[in-house]
Amino acid sequence: MKGSSALRVEGSSRMPSTGISRGVSVLDFVLRVMAFICTLGSAIAMGTANETLPFFTRFFRFRARFDDLPTLTFFVVANGIVSGYLVLSLPISIFHIMRSSAKNSRIVLMIFDTIMLGLLVAGASSSAAIVYLAHKGNMKTNWFPICQQFNSFCERISGSLIGSYGGAVLLIVIILLAGIALSRR
């Protein structure tokens, strides 16, 4: 057992590409954890966004929740799916740290990363379009801004976009690392 590990260390010092590949795998793991935190934080921040205005009539309370806008519901679902995927991908990432030469599992992970990137960007961008509309409105179509009334709600839904876009950037770097690791066998 000890002998084989010594052999492996000797092997890695002889071929620097294995060392680089292991460094890439460790960085991949760290970035996945960061992306998980970003997307989960975004999902929670958006999912708990609601504001009730202090004035109300006899029949109506002025209240804004994230699920009043279907796009924001999609944002929460998309971020939830991506963060769940990122947790599930962590064991495979650890496997890649131990076995730097793994090839097929890297390709499979890379293609899922790409699909998840698409899902994450779709959620973040569609919500950004709606958040922009909530802030600025559109006079041509008579869609009036709602952020004058629901100020803290708007701040919350705007802020939760940041984590999602941060997660998307991290996923792009993760895909780049997968490409580098695949080319360095």
Add this chain to the structure above:
Amino acid sequence: MKGSSALRVEGSSRMPSTGISRGVSVLDFVLRVMAFICTLGSAIAMGTANETLPFFTRFFRFRARFDDLPTLTFFVVANGIVSGYLVLSLPISIFHIMRSSAKNSRIVLMIFDTIMLGLLVAGASSSAAIVYLAHKGNMKTNWFPICQQFNSFCERISGSLIGSYGGAVLLIVIILLAGIALSRR
């Protein structure tokens, strides 16, 4: 033991892997041309979308153009950028057909593909959110649907999303092919 068997497998598969790699490169080229047609078609379809209603008052004409909604302008710009990038990437794709063993250029192309995928999905998804709003409206925020009035305009902007999403799917396949080509040197 395992290392030597892996070496033997790699050695025996070296001859046919060049052929597979060339096939992958040719497929990459074809998919790029298809994705270019999709994104350019989307950009043109959206960019030429406008409708003037047959009735008007003395001071006002009822007219809908894609640049009345800033998100749709972003859609046209994003699709234009991605289709321009795809044209520029074609010579590199041809270079990959001729030299299947190219490595660094594949990684560079892959990372740009990933960024362009993000841009394309961002444009398509934000526009989809706005198109959905134009169709259905949102009663909670008093955003009324505009598609009852501008029927053909709405059909046009809905249809132009298809090409953009098609281009995104093609780009995901292109990134997958890059991963396969990188692993098969």
